[in-house]
Amino acid sequence: MRLSRYFLPVLKETPAEAQIVSHRLMLRAGMIRQQAAGIYSWLPLGYKVLKRIEQIVHEEQQKAGHLPLLMPTLQSAELWQKSGRYDAYGPEMLRFTDRHDREMLYGPTNEEMITDIVAAYVSSYKALPLTLYHIQWKFRDEVRPRFGVMRGREFLMKDGYNFDLTKEDALHAYNRHLVTYLRTYERMGLQAIPMRADSGPIGGDYTHEFLVLAETGESEVFYDSEITELTFGDRAIDYDDKAECQAVLEEFTSRYARTDETHDEAAFGEIPEERRRSARGIEVGQIFYFGTEYSEKLGAMVTDAEGQKVPLHMGSHGIGVSRLLGAIIEASHDDKGIIWPEGVTPFHAGIVNLRQGDAATDAACEQLYAGLQAKGLEPLYDDRDERAGGKFATMDLIGLPWRVTVGPRGLEKGVVELTSRKTGESEEMGLEAAIDRLAQIYEGIA
Amino acid sequence: MRLSRYFLPVLKETPAEAQIVSHRLMLRAGMIRQQAAGIYSWLPLGYKVLKRIEQIVHEEQQKAGHLPLLMPTLQSAELWQKSGRYDAYGPEMLRFTDRHDREMLYGPTNEEMITDIVAAYVSSYKALPLTLYHIQWKFRDEVRPRFGVMRGREFLMKDGYNFDLTKEDALHAYNRHLVTYLRTYERMGLQAIPMRADSGPIGGDYTHEFLVLAETGESEVFYDSEITELTFGDRAIDYDDKAECQAVLEEFTSRYARTDETHDEAAFGEIPEERRRSARGIEVGQIFYFGTEYSEKLGAMVTDAEGQKVPLHMGSHGIGVSRLLGAIIEASHDDKGIIWPEGVTPFHAGIVNLRQGDAATDAACEQLYAGLQAKGLEPLYDDRDERAGGKFATMDLIGLPWRVTVGPRGLEKGVVELTSRKTGESEEMGLEAAIDRLAQIYEGIA
CATH class of the missing domain: 3.40.50.800 (Anticodon-binding domain)
Structure with a gap:
């Protein structure tokens, strides 16, 4: 591209409204423009990085056999009434009625819809394992959107959902996602540490968040410094091999690493003092096994090998695609501007x-x-x-x-x-x- | 891809709700699933075709020097109040208020927002010519959505906008878009005929719609049969060459070809009888020069070489990306199913x-x-x-x-x-x- 023919509206002044460095640099570098609180246009340079990040996410998901589809941004309220989350979700969910007075919403996530899709078409265990994902715009009506694309209202997310016959298979899917996420973040030049997370209102026992260490992170994190020496690198992996994926999980999650939500002072105290670290982190992804709750509520059942109807074991796994631009810049800049890792440079x-x-x-x-x-x-x-x-x-x-x-x-x-x-x-x-x-x-x- | 590991929920029964063949075949081939009236999920096979179509659109736009960006799906009402379209748009515009009671809408098109962006950053004629486009989901609350993705409510569209110093430059941008559109549709295996269109409420003198001939088309069309013998082929073109682009416009628009909205029985009668055709067509795109109306209302002015402030000459140019899947199938199928052209096959x-x-x-x-x-x-x-x-x-x-x-x-x-x-x-x-x-x-x- 010749700059004389490009549209790169760099700003000389530092925009007053931007509180953190990634937001300032994205505005100054002509990457984004705010259109409303927490809603941005991605100008050509920002769009290019967004597409590169999307591409890496797609490639790593598909290497693991996960299948891309695309669900719409708008959903009918009905599915959410079935799952019980329509009332539970609160004012972060953007609700409205269409011209025929039907209750609709702008999807903040897609557990209900994807479970409904699988329930409609999958009836035998032979169709499993199955992991479907999409990269789509979501909306959460944050009361105080800030930090640019780091906490926007309209944001791009990869959300993937696994459907398995047994808990064991679903935990393999969980491990598989952990591996894909390690690879994804490393390709973007990021070290994202899996930390034990709080399962929150969605329920379930197995969940890790991936955090990038950065001074401006919204979470306080506590970890064993040994964990920062781990890299996945370009090792080969057979995603069908349960033991191999389980070994990666153990390697990357056996050391202490937690956010303040799950922090355990006693367990932290058992780490040798010189390896104890506390810092701040930016959440860039989360993996989650939550069992059969949605399958049961939305009727995602299959016939197993013995002819019994059983509900599917599910998990959901997210990557904050648009937020990653902010996280990468927070982790990689100097006083002159952004320093893109080679993997995501525009x-x-x-x-x-x-x-x-x-x-x-x-x-x-x-x-x-x-x-x-x-x-x-x-x-x-x-x-x-x-x-x-x-x-x-x-x-x-x-x-x-x-x-x-x-x-x-x-x-x-x-x-x-x-x-x-x-x-x-x-x-x-x-x-x-x-x-x-x-x-x-x-x-x-x- | 191995089918045993794919998600291809083909249906044996013909779905009763589908009135036209493309809708039936997309449902039967497991390409889409309806989530609400006029709102679809794109299952893996459908998503793959959608991405191929998107890719072709991107490539042909960028060959002409048009720059991709991405505007959000949601917009604040304010810009539309400035242009006067907020009240004019009617019930097809999906409006709502956010948690702070600000008036918002789901963008049905982006003239206002793109003009606002250019107004914010472009102040000199030296930054011109400039054509920006995006491929983004839009929403129009059709009173009676039907025909599957052909007339959906949430639909994917490429909309591009040119900004030029003079009418002459803007008409060159118009011609350039015509050329890119001819190439785009041909790569998809479609013959899309540019027909003189009605400029409608948006105003303006220069506009052509691109129509694919198909029995199920929503428009009645009238044309000189000679026009169906024209192809752009793989000829080289210099998009900076005004005369070359103008010659393509003349070649492809000098013969009679109109929809019922602009049909002129007298002019049609002048074509030799054996070449007069009437048929039905599906609109898959439109190009439009409309002058300085939006620039003036939204303040998109530049200083020209003489130091005068002048409003920019604009046009907007759309391709119905999601609708194209339906159009291609309408034009290419038999009683056994779909026949994908090589350019877009999944x-x-x-x-x-x-x-x-x-x-x-x-x-x-x-x-x-x-x-x-x-x-x-x-x-x-x-x-x-x-x-x-x-x-x-x-x-x-x-x-x-x-x-x-x-x-x-x-x-x-x-x-x-x-x-x-x-x-x-x-x-x-x-x-x-x-x-x-x-x-x-x-x-x-x-």
């Missing part, structure tokens, strides 16, 4: 032309631009007639992980400059070498 | 194993399955223990354009059978030859 590299209009410099930039595209990369070429300082400031603000600077002086020596946004370090190299280096950096990522 | 080919459990047949199917995937294709492998008749009926119903049948008798001769869904013709060939043939068919499509 463009793979920025090209800064130091002397727009100079024939040789323009030609080198064009060669770089085409060369990166030929490698399957997407560069953002700042081809505006602006001073170098302004171009650098924009690139730093929007946080592309790599910048290639092209100027007449370097070209005389036959070099361009490749700069890491994270370290600030620059290296001179030939133009083709820069293309090759970037292709190598993004191998297996882009 | 899976590139079906594999039917005639003797599941037979070691040699299973091995051949696995080889085919892996071989097609290695070519970047996505096969649907019917690996269930079912009779051949049932497997063929499912494949015909869901409409994959190509089927490979693998059985012990063929394998003894060293062949599998490749069958076209469209013609019903089969050809025997070696397994590797079938893989190569399919790769060739989808070259440049998949």
